[in-house]
Amino acid sequence: MNNYKDVLLIQVPFKHIETVFPLGLAYIAAFVKQKKYKVTLIDGHTDHLSKEEMLCRIRQADFDIVGISAMANRYQYVAWLAQEIKKIRNVPIVVGNGLGTGSYKVLLQTIPEVDFCIIGEGEETFLDILQRGNSEISQIPGIAYR
């Protein structure tokens, strides 16, 4: 049974870099779209979103789960973002890319709003979460959770 339908994917702004296409998150978006999920992608980097603009975009979106892509140097931003998202809607927050892969212990220990981290490639793993919802989470390979 599919527990989630509307997926919000967020690329956090990279630091000190002009133009970067968020390739990893685009892979995730394309993959779950193929599986007929509705996907909204907010690219905070390409669109040069301020924090306020980021929250404005999130408030306008329809979603029942959020996936965030960030590298280790954006820990603070993700901590802020996860907190704000939960104030807007109390839905599961999944973090992938270098931050989720390399720092999942720290993330889960210090950011209570982060529910899952994806370790490594995320296509199949994220789809598994979407399909299983809250059941049998422990059987999904490649995730960390509390």
Ligand code: B12
């Ligand atoms: C190309 C590259 C860059 C490019 C662009 C990256 C991009 N478009 O995202 C540039 C040059 C901009 C870059 C910059 C940096 N990079 Co870099 N980069 C890489 C490199 C070589 C390849 C990344 C890539 O495109 N992979 C292909 C795509 C398809 O895969 P992906 O992005 O990993 O995404 C997959 C998974 O991560 C996951 N995933 C990603 N996002 C999400 C989100 C969700 C919700 C889910 C479920 C899954 C998920 O699923 C995706 C598909 O399978 C990697 C090393 C490597 N071989 O992976 C380092 C790497 C990712 N970079 C790294 C670092 C440290 C940086 C910098 C922080 C360096 C710095 N000090 O400035 C900066 C970060 C940007 C910034 N300054 O803010 C580290 C990350 C370490 C960490 N723990 O975060 C890596 C692993 C290199 C290393 N071994 O040190 N980088």
